[in-house]
Amino acid sequence: MKSYDVIVIGGGVVGSSILRKLASHKVKVALVEKQPDLCEGASKANSGIIHTGFDAKVGTVEAECLRISRDLWPQLIEDMKIPYVACGAVMVATSEEEKAIIEETYIPNAVANGVDVEWMSKDELLELNPAVTPHALGGLSIPGEALADPFWATRSFAEIAVMNGAEVILGAGVQRIDVLDEGLNVVLENGREMTTRYVVNAAGLWGDEIARMIGDSSFTLTPRKGQFILTEEAVPVSQIILPVPTKKSKGILCSPVVFGGYLLGPTAEDQEEKWDRSTTAEGMEAVLSGCEKLIPDARSFESVRQFAGVRAVCSEGDFVIRPSAVNQRMVHAAGIRSTGISASPGIAELVAEQLVKAGLILEEKTEYETEIPELFGEENEQEIGEIICLCRSISRGEIMNALSRPIAVCTVDGVKRRTGALLGECQGNCCIPKILDLIEEKTGLRDPRPLKGLQNAYLVVEGAVQE
Known part of the structure; x- marks a missing residue:
């Protein structure tokens, strides 16, 4: 049975970012992920936007994580070789009412969060983004908003951690967690047992279930599906085109994609099933009808792919980054909503602080890798x-x-x-x-039933072909 100082549960962008942070210190750390690869949950299917936090609720943990992350992203983009496009975003006002909401709510909010924004006139808006509706009155320009590859970020964070001595264990879900006198015993679904002084709960949508393994029911997470349409047509926009948000979601947007094409979506559909990533005709219609309010020609774009992601809605209405009140040896990084990628570097910083408060000594290594090798150098x-x-x-x-x-x-x-x-x-x-x-x-191995991606998602099914 191996022993660790910290075990991170969850191989999304948050867990991988925390692993990267911890691996630069003199601790023995491992990450366990249920799926056969990293980034198979909420981190996989999203808009790929690096948000500034201009619209984050002032004073929240989320806003603080985004503030910290804004300072960390430039160096991380360079060191992790993350595909990145600094295109900026504009929140489009299509009515006097929406313009008033921007002026009275989002500009003051951005100022309070320390994010630079400015009003963009109708002429400026249409010059940069000819596809936007001519009925627009202008928009709120957020020049710091950008695009990145979510999987690349997740992978590179985990890889640099492994290069610095961390361990990544894939295809190994957590079955239970036993409380010990001086730590925790993590039992995996494959029967493997691992003892650790501390656990970081970064299990995404399943964070509340991991918390309940030690008797902590202080928060709940419910799934919210977002359906997207990807097109490779040449949409004449150069920025991320945002609607004025609703109380429920940031709304249906149109955005360039860092690896090519344009993304329309997402919807915001509350549901009970955490693994339901299906797309529906109703969802596709909601994407198109929502998007064409900003981009009138949206319905004519040919779709290359439709997909859905599921994000967490937390009962606390904010990120949960704290030691468990039931057992200080579990630190939660839970309730991470749609800004998870953007906030992940800041989340890692706060989690490290919480671990120290819980008793972990974090001494930075004198020498460690900070830059990942080129993938295609x-x-x-x-x-x-x-x-x-x-x-x-x-x-x-x-x-x-x-x-x-x-x-x-x-x-x-x-x-x-x-x-x-x-x-x-x-x-x-x-x-x-x-x-x-x-x-x-x-x-060196031929799997008779090769995996497409998720556990039990086989490309070949035995007995599927009948004579």
Whole structure:
């Protein structure tokens, strides 16, 4: 049985960011994730926006995390080689009422949070974003808003942690947590047991369930689905186009995507099932009808893919970043809503502070890796080889390099998110067999039922073909 100083539960962007922070200190730390790869929960399916926090409720934990993160992101983008587009955003006013809401609510809120904003005239708005409705009166410009690749951020945070001695354990859900005299015993679903002095609960939508494993029912998390449409048409907008939000959500937006294309959505649908990521005709209609209020031609855009993500709605109405009142050896990083990616560096800082308050000694290493190697740098171009993904021109060499990173890849979706393969027009119909061959070549194992992504999401189902 291995012993650790800290075990982080959850392999989303929040858990990976916390792991990165802790791995730069003299502690033995591991991350456990139920799914076969990182970033399979809320961190995976979202708008990919790095929010400034201009609209965060003043004085909340969320606002503080976003404030801290604004200072940390520039260096992280550089060190983690994260694809990033500093395009800015504009909240469009389509009526005098919406303009008044911006002037009376969002401008003062942004000032209180220390975020630079300014009013953009109608002419300026349409010059930068010709696709926006001509009925717009102008909008609130938020130049600090940006785009990033959510998976790249999650992966790079975890990889740099592994390079600094951390351990990442995938495909291992937590079955129970036993309280010990001087720590906690984490029992995984595969039977493995691990003792630790502290646990960080970064389990996303399942954070309340992890808390209840030690008898903590202080908060609950309910799922809220957001459906998206991805188009690769040339939409004439250069910024993130935001509506004036409602009390329930930030609303339906139109945004460029860092790896190409444009994203429309999301919806905000409360539901009971945490794993329900289905798309519906009603959801797609809600996206289109909402988006065409800002982009009149939205309904004419051809969709490449539709998908849905599920985010957490916390009973406390704010991030929960604190030691459990039941047992100080569990520190919660829960209730993280749609700004999770944006706030993740700041969340890691606050979690480290809470661990210290709970008794953990964090002494920074004198030497540790701060910069991740290039995923597709010149040093990796010796073996370009055959083009595997014709739609995206992804080569054999690029895929084999992705399979050689510090965190092992065993799923087709894992290759997709690391390389961009399968993201083109054919959506993998032409390249999946070759990718499976490369996974086998690298791992030495042929799985008779290869995984697409999630646990039990098989590409081949035994007995599915009948003569």
